[in-house]
Amino acid sequence: MILSVASGKGGTGKTLVATSLALSLQGQGAVQLLDCDVEEPNAHILLRPQIDSSRPVTVPVPAVDNEKCTYCGLCSEACAYNAIAVAGRTVLVFRELCHGCGACSYVCPAGAISEEPRQVGVVERGRVGTMRFAQGRLNVGEAMAGPVIRAVKRLADPAATVISDAPPGTSCPVVETIRGSDFCLLVTEPTPFGLSDLTIAVEVSREINVPCGVVINRDGPGDESVERYCAQEAIPVLMRIPFDRRIAEAYCRGETLAAAMPSWQQAFRELFDRVRGLAAVGSVS
Amino acid sequence: MKIAVSATAPHLDAALDPRLGRCQYFLIVDTESMEFEAIENPAITAPGGAGIQAAQLIAEKGAEAVITGGCGPNAYQVLSAAGIPVFVGASGSAREAIESYKRGELQPTPQASTGPGAGMRGGMGGGMGGGRGGMGGGRRR
Numbered sequence: 001m002i003l004s005v006a007s008g009k010g011g012t013g014k015t016l017v018a019t020s021l022a023l024s025l026q027g028q029g030a031v032q033l034l035d036c037d038v039e040e041p042n043a044h045i046l047l048r049p050q051i052d053s054s055r056p057v058t059v060p061v062p063a064v065d066n067e068k069c070t071y072c073g074l075c076s077e078a079c080a081y082n083a084i085a086v087a088g089r090t091v092l093v094f095r096e097l098c099h100g101c102g103a104c105s106y107v108c109p110a111g112a113i114s115e116e117p118r119q120v121g122v123v124e125r126g127r128v129g130t131m132r133f134a135q136g137r138l139n140v141g142e143a144m145a146g147p148v149i150r151a152v153k154r155l156a157d158p159a160a161t162v163i164s165d166a167p168p169g170t171s172c173p174v175v176e177t178i179r180g181s182d183f184c185l186l187v188t189e190p191t192p193f194g195l196s197d198l199t200i201a202v203e204v205s206r207e208i209n210v211p212c213g214v215v216i217n218r219d220g221p222g223d224e225s226v227e228r229y230c231a232q233e234a235i236p237v238l239m240r241i242p243f244d245r246r247i248a249e250a251y252c253r254g255e256t257l258a259a260a261m262p263s264w265q266q267a268f269r270e271l272f273d274r275v276r277g278l279a280a281v282g283s284v285s
Numbered sequence: 286m287k288i289a290v291s292a293t294a295p296h297l298d299a300a301l302d303p304r305l306g307r308c309q310y311f312l313i314v315d316t317e318s319m320e321f322e323a324i325e326n327p328a329i330t331a332p333g334g335a336g337i338q339a340a341q342l343i344a345e346k347g348a349e350a351v352i353t354g355g356c357g358p359n360a361y362q363v364l365s366a367a368g369i370p371v372f373v374g375a376s377g378s379a380r381e382a383i384e385s386y387k388r389g390e391l392q393p394t395p396q397a398s399t400g401p402g403a404g405m406r407g408g409m410g411g412g413m414g415g416g417r418g419g420m421g422g423g424r425r426r
Contacts, residue, residue, distance in 0.1 A: 087366040
């Protein structure tokens with residue numbers, strides 16, 4: 001079972017939910033936490049994992065053999081990202097724009113293009129007690145998180161309960177993280193900002209056919225608009241975490257909610273039971 | 286001599302478009318006869334690498350120089366590989382820019398004059414940045 005935790009809006013509590021949920025499920029079979037927010041992984045700050053291995057993540061980029069090249073320009077026409085250009089008797093490769101799709105080498109009639117790996121980040125594997133942990137780190141200055149996220153997801157153990165912490169937003173890295181999950185928890189806050197970005201996140205999860213449910217964080221102040229929206233759209237509100245200074249203080253000390261206030265562990269286990277039920281229904285319908 | 290000018294509309298009295306990769310039109314102008322061909326810039330909607338695509342088009346059209354407002358590093362690299370000098374910082378109409386070029390008032394830039402993706406800001410296709418966390422909402426791309 002793969003459960004991703006996303007939000008739309010940043011700073012709503014994705015990592016708070018993902019880490020405490022994973023910790024609360026320890027002792028109920030294998031649990032694995034994947035931090036897919038490869039641009040700014042932060043679950044490790046709360047979980048302090050022991051990292052056992054680190055592997056480079058590479059993207060294949062074109063290398064042009066000038067002896068064979070006829071400067072026909074087909075590679076440049078084929079590239080959807082304008083990452084390869086033919087200007088006069090020169091072929092220019094813009095490696096940072098290359099998505100590694102291989103179209104240029106595929107269409108080259110002269111066989112002048114080979115592929116060479118370019119490192120864009122790393123994946124790290126480790127443990128937090130009995131829980132398995134993995135995270136990706138995108139190199140600073142790189143624009144494409146996708147290959148690193150896919151490398152993290154490849155480490156998912158099909159026999160384990162996998163919790164994937166997604167990046168904020170609703171763009172490609174989020175889609176990449178959520179895609180293939182059995183369920184997506186959307187963490188939001190009861191504010192107009194929270195609702196606006198939640199709406200987009202719900203549309204994303206529907207587009208890629210992943211059933212979703214909502215966790216309302218910092219519940220209390222704010223307005224009713226998120227509740228109204230969820231009722232209208234028949235999206236289950238699965239948990240409410242109150243606006244509570246003690247939670248904020250513990251988080252600021254780098255403690256998870258599950259560790260700082262252990263009474264929450266039961267609530268997270270119940271949350272997971274409901275998710276499992278909803279995911280089973282989602283996969284049938 | 287054929288010159289490419291970035292312009293906001295498909296005629297010589299149109300204002301020069303300060304962006305190269307994401308300009309509205311390219312005017313390929315014969316500086317002797319002032320006859321020209323107007324080309325809608327296909328790169329204007331490119332998700333990335335607009336300057337690269339635009340620069341290749343300019344080279345394909347046989348232009349021997351480019352007059353524009355600003356030129357980023359990727360477009361500059363393609364144009365210099367093709368041996369095409371870039372005259373930046375021009376303003377007014379496309380016709381005025383060509384006239385000042387002919388009078389020798391414009392100097393070719395020895396390097397890119399803006400950062401990559403400068404034409405994205407404020408205009409179409411913007412929104413690369415965005416804040417993160419807290420009140421500002423998530424990153425979006």
